[in-house]
Amino acid sequence: MNTTREQILIATCSLLEEQGFHGTGLNQIISTSGAPRGSLYYHFPEGKDGLAAEAIARTGELTAQRIIDGLGSGAPLPQALRGFVEHIADLVERSGFRAGGPLTAVAMETATTNERLNAACRSAFDLLERAFAAHLDAYGLSGERAAELATFIMATIEGGIILSRTYHSGEPLRRVARELERLLVIEALEQ
């Protein structure tokens, strides 16, 4: 049910990820999704902004779930986190450096120029941050320390994705993966 709407949303998510908000035109969304223009405005009467905001929200939920799943494999957190980031490196590489950091470009473009999308990005980042924090909490860190480290981990991964996509190489992300493992091991020792 609602496959047209779904196709539009999926196409928008991946186009925003690759090209950002302003780099993605409605015509491109239409041709990628296969849906006609009329359907787009029927399902998303608030136009490009509304569509993008919903795409960002969906991306946030999806990504948060991936974090929760990816870090809950049973392995100790340091190794799980390293594996998680290395898995992102694989995905970025296999996409031809088109995917990765599904929020980054939009977040930067719209931080001060589009309140609605800025709010959407903030909510999405909140979800990711809480997902990381929950695992850090379970790892034994205090709530405050978990929140602090969650922010840091998110920053490192975001940054790693930017560098990997720019350099067309998974190596920056893999460096991030190794450092994060080290960091968490040390964090546990200091407790």
Added chain:
Amino acid sequence: MNTTREQILIATCSLLEEQGFHGTGLNQIISTSGAPRGSLYYHFPEGKDGLAAEAIARTGELTAQRIIDGLGSGAPLPQALRGFVEHIADLVERSGFRAGGPLTAVAMETATTNERLNAACRSAFDLLERAFAAHLDAYGLSGERAAELATFIMATIEGGIILSRTYHSGEPLRRVARELERLLVIEALEQ
């Protein structure tokens, strides 16, 4: 001399920083710089791409110099790095979250869609990375370890800027600043 060309370049740098490549129109560059359309194409006959590429290159050089200066204040590297990142947090805040991460948005938008700008971003990141690596080298780390950590540090700062601009708060960057200080202190102990 050449102040018109200079004005255009300066305006382009700051507009790209705030809005990214596709979000920045030539009309906006013209009105911000005060230069007429004809002058833009006289000084930058290769159009928007050429202008943006040069703006990115200049931003890279400028930012690399800031790293070299900022970390060479005489303080021990861990504290200097922390101060450097906290200084960025101040700048981001004082700009109303319009500035910071002058390459990020363009790098993400163009990683796979514009070879010329992708190359420009890569060169710019190279400059930054080498600036960090030089200081880490002087701090006593091996060349390989310095390069590895330089990548990681860049990633954390890039990520911190994204989060700070999105959240309209310097706090994420300040968390990054504290973690990086810790990291470098530990790194020295382990030597």
Added chain:
DNA sequence: CACTAAATAGACCGATTGGTATAATCGTGT
């Protein structure tokens, strides 16, 4: 002062943008 190249000024272009309007079609309950 005259000549010329550098630079500015802005009118103009086709293409594309996000968005609207309306007609045709589909799907379902009676």
Added chain:
DNA sequence: ACACGATTATACCAATCGGTCTATTTAGTG
């Protein structure tokens, strides 16, 4: 079979996009 709302399909719109063109002004040199 029919009606009716849900949905799709397209033609169309003003505004803006990046880019071109040429006329004019400015600055330097003989």
